[in-house]
Amino acid sequence: MWEAPATREPPAPSIPRELYPKTLDCVHCGLCLPVCPTYRETGRETSSPRGRVYLMRGVAEGRIPLGEVVAEEAQLCLGCRACETACPSGVRFGALLEETRAAVADAGIRGGPGPKLERFLLRELVPKPRRLGAALSLLRVAQQLRLDRLAARLLPAGARHLADGAPRVPSRSQRRPLPSVVPAEGETRGRVGFLVGCVMPEIFGAVNQATVRLLAKNGFEVHVVPGQGCCGALQAHAGQAELARELLDRNVQAFSGEGLDAVVSNSAGCGAFLREAGDHGIAGGEEFAGHVRDVCEFLDAVGMRPPAPERRLRVAYDDPCHLVHGQGVSAAPRRLLQQIPGVELVEHADPTSCCGAAGTYNLTQPEMSAAVLGRKIRSLRDASPDVVVSGNPGCLIQLQRGAREIGWDVQIAHPVELLSG
Ligand code: SF4
Numbered sequence: 001m002w003e004a005p006a007t008r009e010p011p012a013p014s015i016p017r018e019l020y021p022k023t024l025d026c027v028h029c030g031l032c033l034p035v036c037p038t039y040r041e042t043g044r045e046t047s048s049p050r051g052r053v054y055l056m057r058g059v060a061e062g063r064i065p066l067g068e069v070v071a072e073e074a075q076l077c078l079g080c081r082a083c084e085t086a087c088p089s090g091v092r093f094g095a096l097l098e099e100t101r102a103a104v105a106d107a108g109i110r111g112g113p114g115p116k117l118e119r120f121l122l123r124e125l126v127p128k129p130r131r132l133g134a135a136l137s138l139l140r141v142a143q144q145l146r147l148d149r150l151a152a153r154l155l156p157a158g159a160r161h162l163a164d165g166a167p168r169v170p171s172r173s174q175r176r177p178l179p180s181v182v183p184a185e186g187e188t189r190g191r192v193g194f195l196v197g198c199v200m201p202e203i204f205g206a207v208n209q210a211t212v213r214l215l216a217k218n219g220f221e222v223h224v225v226p227g228q229g230c231c232g233a234l235q236a237h238a239g240q241a242e243l244a245r246e247l248l249d250r251n252v253q254a255f256s257g258e259g260l261d262a263v264v265s266n267s268a269g270c271g272a273f274l275r276e277a278g279d280h281g282i283a284g285g286e287e288f289a290g291h292v293r294d295v296c297e298f299l300d301a302v303g304m305r306p307p308a309p310e311r312r313l314r315v316a317y318d319d320p321c322h323l324v325h326g327q328g329v330s331a332a333p334r335r336l337l338q339q340i341p342g343v344e345l346v347e348h349a350d351p352t353s354c355c356g357a358a359g360t361y362n363l364t365q366p367e368m369s370a371a372v373l374g375r376k377i378r379s380l381r382d383a384s385p386d387v388v389v390s391g392n393p394g395c396l397i398q399l400q401r402g403a404r405e406i407g408w409d410v411q412i413a414h415p416v417e418l419l420s421g
């Protein structure tokens, strides 16, 4: 358990200077190239991790202008961090990318409607629960009247892709707020906070409910602490560093001092960002970050109580980038799923590569997103699973879209949906 920090420190500069030397960690070995989705698709050195680090270093040293080439490569990168896992030299690519995107945003280099729409969504909609809820209610009505399909034909390319790939919005009953405290079942093993998220309660309310149920069933009193909200991960990945830091700070303050054993997240992207709270100059950030756990990682560590009843299913687990590369968690979800009687875990050829969701990437880079998704879906389909499982909302939406586009009738689920029975 930990205490709330007494004071808040002043904001950190948007481009942390200590990151420049990190570009020097790259020894040009090229081990990251085969795992990089954009390099695999293009074969271009500038679209590889090594090429991008070279560009970043050049900008930092004043040899390369911060212009369109750098901006395009910063945007074409998925931010999947597969290169970090492959890198023997410890290059912190994700942090370098966020710094570069923030510099590009500050310099106002990116033009066109895509960046404006992205900025509007991430600033005015996603972190504002009422507006987001109202917008999604409207989308639900449009989906029921099939107006979304009409819109997908009439809108310009970037927005069309958004309308076309939008997830089905569930009914109000599945989007109702969680209780502030859910009591533990059986012998109490501890108290945990639960990060509700921004998109999760609106699109995956059933997953949030299943997560809380599963934690309670495992003996944990679950606290849905007030004052929490959108974590800021999407904004950070899009170069909106200041807003991202504000949102992260709000969450650190909300959860700190509540006497919790852990802060549990069921969204890989959110969890990875919360775990970096210590890097953003936020008071109490480091201590908070040390308490953040992915739900599968947490249950695996404490020992899951016997899970759901027998289910005869072939299950393909697909690693969310921000869980396997961002948090180093890959064995825990597989171990938990294998504990369900009757479940056969089937591996597929490409589990740790990006699905092309990557925050707002499918909005800003629709062609590359589709190419990366196509490779992923082919790999999954070749394994012939009954269910594809992945622990991140963006991945779930993207995989649903990919399956829909090829007419593949497969269930796409979050691990807790199977584990909670
Ligand atoms: S983050 Fe992903 S897409 Fe970007 S350079 Fe690294 S491996 Fe390639």
Ligand code: SF4
Residues within 6 Å of the ligand: 025, 026, 027, 028, 029, 030, 031, 032, 033, 049, 050, 053, 083, 086, 087, 088, 089, 090, 091
């Ligand atoms: S693996 Fe690491 S050190 Fe090697 S080229 Fe890639 S970023 Fe540089």
